[in-house]
Amino acid sequence: MRPSWITIGMVTAALAVHVITPLADALRFERLLMDDEPWRLFACHLVHFNTAHLFWNCLVFAVAGTLLEQRSSREFVITVGVSIIAIGPGLILGDPGLGTYCGLSGIGAACIASVAYRGVIDRANRTIWLIVAFLLISKITMEFLQPQPLLAGDTATFRSVPLAHAIGILAGVLSSSLFRVRPSDTDVGNLGLDSLAR
């Protein structure tokens, strides 16, 4: 199994941004500053509010990102790219009350959705991927229904933003279905996911 360099790089970047506070301040999504500092729309995913926020988001992203990147680096890059492009502007348009946002979970949701979608479509270990998909969709639905997150108990200082996860899921499913790689295109398939793609 080869290392998933892009996933490792993104997690490392998130850790670095968390340590370097001025950098975090410069990258966080701040609606009122978007006109003058548009990079915040796309870089905010690397910023986290606290260590617990950073840890759990990085954990999920590391697992989902590794699975996807092992399947295909190209598909991973497309999924992450599409979700980065979609989430920031989507939050600007879809959640006018949101002033500040950050977190890697939107991109993480895109990676989970991409892997789970492929698992369900290709009918290999379908039950597991259906449970993953069900869990993810249930979490987002509950977050839409009640502002306090269902599966997060450490968010006293901020509210969960289900729209970011919903956009991430859409981005993941779209990327996975539109840019589906054939088995011959896969880089390694060390986790056996190449067999899912067949």
Added chain:
Amino acid sequence: MHIGIGRSDVEIIFIDYPMRGAFVTRGDMKQPVLSTVVVLSLLGSGCMSVHQGRQNHQRSSVTEFLYPNREARTEQPRIPHMELPLNVGIAFVPEKKQKYSRGSGPSEKRKEEFLKKVAEQFKDRPFIKNIEIIPTTYLKPGGGFDNLEQLRTMFDVEVIALVAYDQIQHTDEDWLTMSYLTVVGAFLIQGEKNDTSTMMDTAVFHIPSRKLLFRAPGTSHVKARSTLVNHSERLRLDSDKGMAGANTKMIANLDRELSEFKMRVKEKPDKYKITHARGYIGGGNFGALGGIAIAALMLIGGHRARRS
């Protein structure tokens, strides 16, 4: 006989008087001839007199609204503290009645249309929460900052954009006005040359600190000709056209001034205090339970797939 349709009162009296003089004569044959000569000569001198031109002046003034008294009292501005996004009001300041002015400036409806155009341009800015269009009737002539404080309470606005204008219309006649002697000429020949110069100016004030944040003017110049008969109508149209032109230029200048103001705020944080009332704080978050559950399931799925 009144042929001075649409002309100033001076001209109506001037033309009216010799006509009456022409018909009070009777009996003597020399009298009508003499009267005709007098009429023509007076009409001739009338034509000379109209060449001096006329002017119509409409204006309103932010200074006269804010500082109505002549004594040298000045407001001491403080450092403005603005919490973004802002509620902004926009209003035309009341006009000062001009002594010899025939017009009364744009109607309230037209003013609202001008203000709406400004509001449309700026309402989507992230630092603006809402733009409230305030009718002029809520502003007292010479109301000053006390009046602005009332508006602040009534409309819940921290910042107000006060719009004032200054419009001068000059009318001159050229040699074509000689055709008015034929009466038909007054209906057909465009002997009136109209010049309309307009300046519209917006001054944006922070009400609690009484500080002028920035201002932006817009100007326009309209030239047109008209017949004697439709002279008043033409002046009204030119007035409106001038206002619309100045309004459009003012909006462009406001945009530029706003950008420069934002730079000033950044460069001189000691002169302007800005805080962000920034909606709710949200984060993309899986949390502990969600993180463990999803990660574990994905690892199992990946492991199973690998084994198969």
